[in-house]
Amino acid sequence: MTISLSGGRQIRLVPTTGTTAEGLRLFGFVASLAVRAAARRQTLVEETLSDPLTGLLNRRGWRDYIQRLPATGGLILFFDVNGLKAVNETLGYEEGDRVLRRLGGILRQSFRAQDGVCRWGGDEFIVYLSGSTEGTARLRIKKINDRLRLEAGVEVAYGSAARLAGDDQAVQATRAAQRRMLAQKQRRLGRPVRRSRVCFG
Secondary structure, three states: OEEEOHHHOEEEOOOOOOOOHHHHHHHHHHHHHHHHHHHHHHHHHHHHHEOOOOOOEOHHHHHHHHHOOOOOOEEEEEEEEEOHHHHHHHHOHHHHHHHHHHHHHHHHHHOOOOOEEEEEEOOEEEEEEEOOOHHHHHHHHHHHHHHHHHHOOOEEEEEEEEEOOOHHHHHHHHHHHHHHHHHHHHHHHOOOOOOOOOOOO
16 A cells, blocks of 8 residues: 655555564554545645635645746736625625635636636635637637626626746736726726735745
8 A cells, every 4th residue: 555645755654574464453443544544645645735714825835836837938817806895894794705606616617627716715716827828818718707697697807918938937927917907907997006016925
């Protein structure tokens, strides 16, 4: 039996030849403990990197995802929910949470398994698209907004920016995408919009 450990390490549990029945029972007990411990470790890792409301990556998970990306370019999309404040104020925060969970589900369904999808915080979300173009991204976002309006009564503003290789480039692209999202939101509202801090630390 092979048990996976943190850091990608593995150990193999093998009963020796001539092991007694009592020894086999002890081996089985130790092996089951190791399996449960490994499963618990994996659960804790996933909880550390995931947003509890939506199940998407959180900021820490996003940073980990970005650091493991290959040295190729891609597209970063920064989303903000239009109308969530009104939902919270008129229908309550439970309904607002339902909207966020619905958006999380739609984003997960709208992008590929290898694309990073993150709840940045509050009503802000980030997606990383590898090998994609602005035109493709616009089509996907249109479909996302069509579903959101139908299923949750809200829509998203977004901004996009190309990400080149390197962590610094990812931070810069995320900030640029956020600025473009805010510009779109300000044009819609006709007033300045407060920006959250983009920090990967």
